[in-house]
Amino acid sequence: DILMTQSPDSLAVSLGERATINCKSSQSILDSGHNKNYLAWYQQKPGQTPKLLIYWASTRESGVPDRFSGSGSGTDFTLTISSLQAEDVAVYYCQQYYSDITFGQGTRLEIK
Amino acid sequence: EVQLAQSGAEVKKPGESLKISCMGSGYAFSAFWIAWVRQMPGKGLEWVGFINGGDSEIRYSPSFQGQVTISVDRSIRTAYLQWNSLKASDTAIYFCARRRDDHGDRRFDTWGQGTPVTVSS
Numbered sequence: 001d002i003l004m005t006q007s008p009d010s011l012a013v014s015l016g017e018r019a020t021i022n023c024k025s026s027q028s029i030l031d032s033g034h035n036k037n038y039l040a041w042y043q044q045k046p047g048q049t050p051k052l053l054i055y056w057a058s059t060r061e062s063g064v065p066d067r068f069s070g071s072g073s074g075t076d077f078t079l080t081i082s083s084l085q086a087e088d089v090a091v092y093y094c095q096q097y098y099s100d101i102t103f104g105q106g107t108r109l110e111i112k
Numbered sequence: 113e114v115q116l117a118q119s120g121a122e123v124k125k126p127g128e129s130l131k132i133s134c135m136g137s138g139y140a141f142s143a144f145w146i147a148w149v150r151q152m153p154g155k156g157l158e159w160v161g162f163i164n165g166g167d168s169e170i171r172y173s174p175s176f177q178g179q180v181t182i183s184v185d186r187s188i189r190t191a192y193l194q195w196n197s198l199k200a201s202d203t204a205i206y207f208c209a210r211r212r213d214d215h216g217d218r219r220f221d222t223w224g225q226g227t228p229v230t231v232s233s
Contacts, residue, residue, distance in 0.1 A: 001174070031216065034215075034216070036216065038216065038218070040219045040220070042157075042220075044157075049207060049223045049224070049225055049226055050149075050157065050207065050209075050220075050223050051223070052219055052220060052221050052222075055217070055219040055221075056217075061221065091156075093156065093157055095157075095219075095220075097216075097218035097219065100159070100171070100173065101147070101159035101162075101173070101218070102159065103156060103157040103158065103159065104156075105156050106156040106157070
């Protein structure tokens with residue numbers, strides 16, 4: 001099984017500031033033949049259903065604001081929110097889909 | 113519009129059976145998989161398994177293999193998750209999600225609203 005570990009577990013950022021969430025996989029999730037990382041990011045707002053933000057580690061899903069961006073390759077990945085808005089308060093999960101499916105434990109993002 | 117509509121909240125006793133559903137609309141049901149995801153109270157997301165809406169191929173998470181059964185009825189565009197004998201530890205919200213199946217792309221791009229399941233004596 002591929003283990004996904006996120007850091008930090010929780011994060012408080014001021015409105016308009018940058019928020020950065022990290023995700024590390026226990027083995028590489030890069031398909032070097034296609035140069036694709038099998039990683040997605042999801043946002044779950046309080047009391048709501050999860051929502052896909054990013055896939056292939058850095059491709060934004062249609063309709064997702066461009067303040068959300070994903071980066072990284074191999075085993076280390078980052079979700080960045082460039083300028084935090086009040087509506088971004090949520091728990092964020094990374095997910096690998098290289099071998100079956102595994103989610104990270106989640107990172108709770110709050111306003112400072 | 114792509115939508116997944118899940119069945120309503122359930123309250124059951126330990127040892128009882130249960131089958132919850134997820135109906136897809138607005139897309140070619142047979143061209144995608146349906147995944148099931150568990151979220152225990154106050155906890156994170158856990159993959160349960162998924163089923164191919166076309167050929168009914170199923171893949172279970174090792175953690176859930178033998179504990180649940182996933183099935184599909186393509187004629188009514190509906191996937192199911194069922195238990196034969198519920199335990200208190202099955203108490204959770206269960207989400208279904210549409211899983212893509214295109215050149216390794218297995219992201220969950222659309223989610224149902226979730227079905228809360230409470231198991232208590």
